[in-house]
Amino acid sequence: MRIQSFRELRVYQTSMEAALEIFELSASFPAFEKYSMIDQIRRSSRSVCANLAEAWRRRRYKAAFVAKLNDSETEATETQVWLEMAFRLKYISNETYDVKNKMYERIIGQIVTMIHQPDKWIIQSGDNK
Numbered sequence: 707m708r709i710q711s712f713r714e715l716r717v718y719q720t721s722m723e724a725a726l727e728i729f730e731l732s733a734s735f736p737a738f739e740k741y742s743m744i745d746q747i748r749r750s751s752r753s754v755c756a757n758l759a760e761a762w763r764r765r766r767y768k769a770a771f772v773a774k775l776n777d778s779e780t781e782a783t784e785t786q787v788w789l790e791m792a793f794r795l796k797y798i799s800n801e802t803y804d805v806k807n808k809m810y811e812r813i814i815g816q817i818v819t820m821i822h823q824p825d826k827w828i829i830q831s832g833d834n835k
Contacts, residue, residue: 718759721778724806724813731798734797750785750788753781754785757778771827782813
């Protein structure tokens with residue numbers, strides 16, 4: 707069965723779940739982080755999902771598809787940096803950091819797999835995706 711929408715992609719579903727969890731988690735950060743860390747970690751985690759959706763719509767062009775996947779991968783990595791910063795500043799526990807970091811490692815792995823196998827996803831001439 708063919709995937710008809712980006713919302714059916716496991717990587718999209720996982721990244722959406724992660725972004726929602728990041729939103730909730732960052733609500734407990736100190737108020738003085740509102741315009742720095744909180745905004746940044748929320749923005750980067752949301753961008754993973756958004757870039758995956760954009761990549762899906764760019765499947766007619768392999769280079770554009772891969773470029774948006776690369777954007778998604780870098781946003782996921784940025785989110786990992788903000789998670790590490792939150793952990794080092796003791797805003798989150800070691801356990802929370804490990805769980806979220808592993809979640810983003812899985813997301814990145816799925817994105818990298820798509821980057822390395824773009825022909826599996828792009829629209830070929832005559833496809834009715």
